[in-house]
Amino acid sequence: MSVRRTVVTRYPTPATRGSEDPQANPVTSRETMQAARRVVVKIGSSSLTTPDGLDVAAIDRLVDVLAAERQKGTQVVLVSSGAIAAGFPHLGLGRRPKDTATQQASAAVGQSKLMAHYTTSFGRHDTEVAQVLLTAEELMRRTQYTNAHRALSRLLTLDVMPIVNENDAVATREIRFGDNDRLAALTANLCKADLLVLLSDVDALYTGHPSHPDARRIPEVTSDDDLAGVDVRVPGSAGVGTGGMVTKVDAAGIAATTGIPTLLTSAANAGAAFAGEDVGTWFSATGRRRSARAAWLGLTAEVRGRLVIDDGAVAGAIDRGRSLLAAGITGCTGDFTPGDVVEIVDAHGRVRARGLVQYSSSQLPAMLGRTTADLRQDLGAGYDGVVVHADDWVRLTPPQR
Ligand SMILES: Nc1ncnc2c1ncn2[C@@H]1O[C@H](COP(=O)(O)OP(=O)(O)O)[C@@H](O)[C@H]1O
Numbered sequence: 001m002s003v004r005r006t007v008v009t010r011y012p013t014p015a016t017r018g019s020e021d022p023q024a025n026p027v028t029s030r031e032t033m034q035a036a037r038r039v040v041v042k043i044g045s046s047s048l049t050t051p052d053g054l055d056v057a058a059i060d061r062l063v064d065v066l067a068a069e070r071q072k073g074t075q076v077v078l079v080s081s082g083a084i085a086a087g088f089p090h091l092g093l094g095r096r097p098k099d100t101a102t103q104q105a106s107a108a109v110g111q112s113k114l115m116a117h118y119t120t121s122f123g124r125h126d127t128e129v130a131q132v133l134l135t136a137e138e139l140m141r142r143t144q145y146t147n148a149h150r151a152l153s154r155l156l157t158l159d160v161m162p163i164v165n166e167n168d169a170v171a172t173r174e175i176r177f178g179d180n181d182r183l184a185a186l187t188a189n190l191c192k193a194d195l196l197v198l199l200s201d202v203d204a205l206y207t208g209h210p211s212h213p214d215a216r217r218i219p220e221v222t223s224d225d226d227l228a229g230v231d232v233r234v235p236g237s238a239g240v241g242t243g244g245m246v247t248k249v250d251a252a253g254i255a256a257t258t259g260i261p262t263l264l265t266s267a268a269n270a271g272a273a274f275a276g277e278d279v280g281t282w283f284s285a286t287g288r289r290r291s292a293r294a295a296w297l298g299l300t301a302e303v304r305g306r307l308v309i310d311d312g313a314v315a316g317a318i319d320r321g322r323s324l325l326a327a328g329i330t331g332c333t334g335d336f337t338p339g340d341v342v343e344i345v346d347a348h349g350r351v352r353a354r355g356l357v358q359y360s361s362s363q364l365p366a367m368l369g370r371t372t373a374d375l376r377q378d379l380g381a382g383y384d385g386v387v388v389h390a391d392d393w394v395r396l397t398p399p400q401r
């Protein structure tokens with residue numbers, strides 16, 4: 001089976017942050033790479049560890065590359081995996097644990113070893129590091145999302161090197177990133193990065209598993225068509241990463257639709273990539289850049305319910321960026337209160353938007369399909385008919401099932 005992943009891009013790469021129309025200012029991918037002023041770099045477990053624990057030489061090489069970028073004035077946020085892989089050998093375990101409790105214990109041991117070495121290694125470049133541990137659950141809440149955004153921004157202005165990982169010791173099985181690729185894409189949004197760099201043990205995305213003799217490097221992904229027939233199913237052989245290529249392609253898709261290009265390559269190629277050489281796979285940005293609020297709404301917020309809308313509401317509200325009125329809503333499910341995030345679904349079951357609802361799940365059913373004039377009789381003359389205000393929803397492109 002081949003896969004078509006979620007990267008949807010029809011355009012060349014937008015030049016820099018703030019480019020509204022991706023076609024307005026096309027530049028080559030390598031120029032974008034060098035022009036980026038704020039970069040999120042993610043490195044996977046397989047590139048940081050050996051079966052015995054931390055690979056300190058590999059970490060030092062990465063740190064040297066990132067320090068050189070910082071020296072040029074680029075702000076860098078590192079998303080580093082490796083806590084579990086660095087920890088389990090010290091617990092006398094021969095392989096990566098599968099149960100949650102032992103993973104948590106391994107991560108708790110490994111995370112401190114990881115940070116200890118990053119501190120030493122960046123210290124060679126007189127650079128302060130900061131540990132930022134995030135959970136998916138926290139990023140789903142507006143307040144915590146804003147706090148994380150503020151903390152990362154402040155660290156960057158203080159010239160500190162933030163090193164982000166999932167808070168594996170407390171993350172619950174049900175709600176977690178698991179792999180760090182998605183966390184990296186969300187972090188890129190969180191700190192408004194110009195570029196996401198995913199470093200792995202493989203130098204690029206290939207048409208099939210790299211060990212396959214027919215597999216060819218894919219230098220650039222500019223549209224969904226470039227991913228047709230690409231096989232990403234086989235996991236890495238190191239046995240310590242969790243996501244494999246599937247989560248990297250998905251993460252690049254998240255970044256692309258929120259206006260952030262991604263370069264995927266190996267840790268060994270990191271220096272060459274930053275030097276603008278033609279290495280790895282470049283995923284062009286597609287969608288427009290979003291505010292942190294819109295990114296939160298569209299990507300991470302906890303969804304508490306669903307509103308089903310008719311074709312008229314799709315044309316009148318979603319397509320034209322207007323408020324969603326009760327008259328266009330045909331159904332609702334979930335348990336929500338005013339201010340919660342709901343999905344806005346069309347008659348074909350496609351999620352078209354996410355927004356903040358103004359009524360609770362107990363109030364809304366009685367309002368469905370009713371005109372504003374009709375509802376004013378029940379709710380008073382001040383009632384404006386708005387269920388989701390135009391400023392409070394974000395379109396999902398492409399629509400999701
Ligand atoms: N189409 C593909 N192109 C490149 N690598 C692939 C592909 N399909 C599967 N892989 C595997 O994905 C691995 C990278 O994923 P993973 O081990 O999770 O890395 P990391 O620990 O860096 O996140 C590669 O080592 C490779 O074996």
Ligand SMILES: N[C@@H](CCC(=O)OP(=O)(O)O)C(=O)O
Binds near residue numbers: 046082084166242244
């Ligand atoms: N947060 C986890 C990351 C898990 C993991 O293996 O991620 P990755 O190597 O990026 O596929 C850790 O630090 O061990």
